[in-house]
Amino acid sequence: MAKIWNWRYKDLGDLPHVTKRKMFLKANAGFSYEYQFINVNNFQGKGESTPMPYFYQNLAEAEYIVQVYMYMRLLGYPGYTISILTTYNGQKALLEDIINRRCRNNPFYGPPARISTVDKYQGQQNDYILLSLVRTKSAGHIRDVRRLVVAMSRARLGLYVFGRRELFENCFELTPAFNVLLKRPTQLCLNLRELKSETARDLRHTGKIFTVKDMTHMGQIVMQMAQKANQNILHREYIQQNKKKMEEKKQEDMAKAALEAKRKEFKAMEEAETSAPGEPEPMEEEQPVAAPAPACEPPPSKTTSAAPETKASKSPAPAPKPAPKPAPKPAPKPALKPALKPAPNPPKQVAVPTPSPVRKRAAAVPKSTPKPKSTTQLKSSPPTKKVKPEPNPSPARKPRRSTSKKTKESKVASAPGPSKDSVKEEVDFDSMNFRQLQQQCKARGLKAAGKKLNLLKRLKDSI
Numbered sequence: 001m002a003k004i005w006n007w008r009y010k011d012l013g014d015l016p017h018v019t020k021r022k023m024f025l026k027a028n029a030g031f032s033y034e035y036q037f038i039n040v041n042n043f044q045g046k047g048e049s050t051p052m053p054y055f056y057q058n059l060a061e062a063e064y065i066v067q068v069y070m071y072m073r074l075l076g077y078p079g080y081t082i083s084i085l086t087t088y089n090g091q092k093a094l095l096e097d098i099i100n101r102r103c104r105n106n107p108f109y110g111p112p113a114r115i116s117t118v119d120k121y122q123g124q125q126n127d128y129i130l131l132s133l134v135r136t137k138s139a140g141h142i143r144d145v146r147r148l149v150v151a152m153s154r155a156r157l158g159l160y161v162f163g164r165r166e167l168f169e170n171c172f173e174l175t176p177a178f179n180v181l182l183k184r185p186t187q188l189c190l191n192l193r194e195l196k197s198e199t200a201r202d203l204r205h206t207g208k209i210f211t212v213k214d215m216t217h218m219g220q221i222v223m224q225m226a227q228k229a230n231q232n233i234l235h236r237e238y239i240q241q242n243k244k245k246m247e248e249k250k251q252e253d254m255a256k257a258a259l260e261a262k263r264k265e266f267k268a269m270e271e272a273e274t275s276a277p278g279e280p281e282p283m284e285e286e287q288p289v290a291a292p293a294p295a296c297e298p299p300p301s302k303t304t305s306a307a308p309e310t311k312a313s314k315s316p317a318p319a320p321k322p323a324p325k326p327a328p329k330p331a332p333k334p335a336l337k338p339a340l341k342p343a344p345n346p347p348k349q350v351a352v353p354t355p356s357p358v359r360k361r362a363a364a365v366p367k368s369t370p371k372p373k374s375t376t377q378l379k380s381s382p383p384t385k386k387v388k389p390e391p392n393p394s395p396a397r398k399p400r401r402s403t404s405k406k407t408k409e410s411k412v413a414s415a416p417g418p419s420k421d422s423v424k425e426e427v428d429f430d431s432m433n434f435r436q437l438q439q440q441c442k443a444r445g446l447k448a449a450g451k452k453l454n455l456l457k458r459l460k461d462s463i
Helices: 059-075 089-102 145-152 172-181 215-275 302-314 375-380 405-414 420-426 434-443 452-462
Strands: 035-039 048-052 055-058 082-086 114-117 126-132 155-163
Touching: 035 172, 048 089, 055 059, 055 089, 059 082, 059 089, 059 126, 059 155, 059 215, 082 089, 089 114, 145 172, 434 452
Parallel strands: 035 155, 082 114, 082 126, 126 155
Antiparallel strands: 048 055
């Protein structure tokens, strides 16, 4: 490919790796030539168009370039190895629009590495370059040799230029480059037998050439290839699904076979147990535990001990058996103690009458230990019934205060029980709490306000 533009530079040779590496010595798969100029005629009677001033576009070239890009992607060329260049911004916008509609969201194609103008792509390169010259009426600014050299020297492995032959072959500034390009056919030459991105074909061999007439013909080829690729993918997916189903079926069959084998084993074991039942295991005889003899029970009689001997004598025996050995005598039981004679009834004690507590509305007075009376008093005093003390009222409820002192005195006088003199002697005020002392003061008609010591003093003085 260096022949296209090395005429511009004297004494320009090839780098050593270009003559040694295989990638530079092998042909491009699917193409008959590594570089080629493709003549593009008008599409629907139109060549170049200018929707805006200096905004040049060529729909036929744009469609043709996109079809070639799709063809390369279907063969397996990576998208990042392909760049699309043009000489005008209008054509760049048109190419981007077509790529976005047909390739960007399609998993078969995807976008190329770059869509750019020649001027912006200066200093960069890629393996494969698809170049659109756009113009059909005049050569335009591609007449500048520097721009032409930049456009022709961006590719490393393949360069395919799309333009109008009648226009560019008669341009004086472009004749050195186009003389090299026009030595080969101006119709795209493909090798349809190569269906992969790599080939063992040498650069010198073109293989069986298939010529593409125009852009519409190229579109038909790409459509057929896409259908085949889609069918192949569907076929692969179908094969993968069938493989998964077959594997799942095998696993299910294996699981079922294992279950059937286990069921057969269980059935065989059950049949073996039912057909030939084994002898029952001898049960361990439980030795009866002798109940302890009661204390008054007489010793066992001779008739009970002779019972087993009679049974043994009844059973027929061929030969006389020796006399059984006498059973060992049981250990002598300890002599029972004579039952204790009931003790004579003790003299009845006369219940000592206890003074009942004074009935009060708030709380009962705690019982104090009565003083022991003399024996003469016990004999003379008749037995009195014990009076149950009334339950203490709940502490939450406070007793109603009587308005007059006469009612208090009448209540105290009417309360059953011993007289005031006996209560004064028996009550222990020191062991009472403050509340009880207040109640005692109220019961005696004393002042219930003040400290505990004052209450004690008042109560003791009242006795």
